[in-house]
Amino acid sequence: MPRNTPYPRPARRAYLMLALATALTGTLTACESSATAQGTARTPTTARSGVVAAQETRLAELAQQDVDAGAPGIVVRVDKGDGHVIEIARQAPWTRADHTLAASDAFRMGSNTKTMVATVVLQLVAEHRIQLTDPVEKWLPGLVPNGSAITLRMLLNHTSGLFNYTQDPDVLKAFTGQDSRAWTPRELIAAGVRHDPLFAPGTDYTYSNTNYVALGLVAEKATGHTLGDLIQQRIAEPLRLKNTYLATGTGTATGPNTKIGTGTGTGTGTAKSPALAHGYEPDADRIAPLLPPYAPAGTAFAGPARSAGYVDTTWINSSTQWAAGGMVSTARDWARFDSALLSGRLLPPAQLKEMKTTVAEEAEIPNRRYGLGLEKVVTPCGTVWGHNGQVPGYSSEDYTDATGRRTVSVFTTTIFGIAKPETAAANQALVNAAVCTMLDKPIPTTPPSAPTDS
Structure with a gap:
């Protein structure tokens, strides 16, 4: 995927x-x-x-x-x-x-979450609370090997070389719903860094969810607030995004006022939102030929069986997502966010320019x-x-x-x-x-x- x-x-x-x-x-x-x-x-x-x-x-x-x-x-x-x-x-x-x-239904937004997390991080940069040149080791001592050579910028643009924790077999079981274990952000990073880095920091590009879980922890460490609260206070509330929040736990969604996503635990959601669209994946028999050759045998999504060869994955374990992909929102809310971001309402010009500085x-x-x-x-x-x-x-x-x-x-x-x-x-x-x-x-x-x- x-x-x-x-x-x-x-x-x-x-x-x-x-x-x-x-x-x-x-x-x-x-x-x-x-x-x-x-x-x-x-x-x-x-x-x-x-x-x-x-x-x-x-x-x-x-x-x-x-x-x-x-x-x-x-x-x-x-x-x-x-x-x-x-x-x-x-x-x-x-x-x-x-x-x-x-x-108007809410959807799980996956990696669109990274844009919101990056916005919060760049707001903190604009406030001189952190710097893009800060090494990860400064904020998360001992958590990331070679963290003194990996900067926050490298995390943001995926040039850190860190292995993507969602490829780890243990995390994969939770991600696909085959395991109900609730993963903490620190455990997700540990799952990523127990694999060898893909390249020396800053020398190449590879998309890795590990980068953004680390960024979420940095934002929490720099402010003393949970990532969910930071997103609500800095983005959702000012823009009046009524249906946008960070989800966590093993199979439920949290509302905007729920404490979520700290570095020591993920918590669980409080209720299933009736406005959340149902999501589906092909069942075990039908998904097998669609998987990459390196996916472990038996990889499939858990969930109630549905006709046409699908399973309902709506309430699957979401604890592996957090800062890398845990946002829930609607098309209308997200359009308002994107519009505010690109028009300069959320970031000063210098930070928006940094955000739009790209690598291949x-x-x-x-x-x-x-x-x-x-x-x-x-x-x-x-x-x-x-x-x-x-x-x-x-x-x-x-x-x-x-x-x-x-x-x-x-x-x-x-x-x-x-x-x-x-x-x-x-x-x-x-x-x-x-x-x-x-x-x-x-x-x-x-x-x-x-x-x-x-």
């Missing part, structure tokens, strides 16, 4: 190449194609141009095609910054017994560059800024233009459910169309090619 997952290389490459540079096929029956029938396509009541209406119709068609190709559920939100907001939700009929999907990602993703918790992505219709995220049952793509005026989100209620070529191609077509709509560019008419190495 890409990003915040235990399978970051081949599967991440396949996903990214098909979702903005970014899977069960079969007999899923389409849900109603009419936005009115499902009641989840919402736009302003003011009169809209024929062009906007045509764009919305085309996005609805592509969202339905994505579901028809195998995606359990899709949410699309496009805000062109002119008062016209497009919101669409589609789902396979078999998922409705669990939840009626709406564009792996050679197999030539159209992406990584900044400090923020990606620069070249799409068929122009350059955008943002991040993507994947945790069990959830994939999210969130982008904005350089000014923060225009935003787009495409959420999918699965990762591996869109891993097969035909489903991945349908998903890429939808993401590309949504980004082009955001930028007011013509929607591509040529179907994208699917990767061959998924």
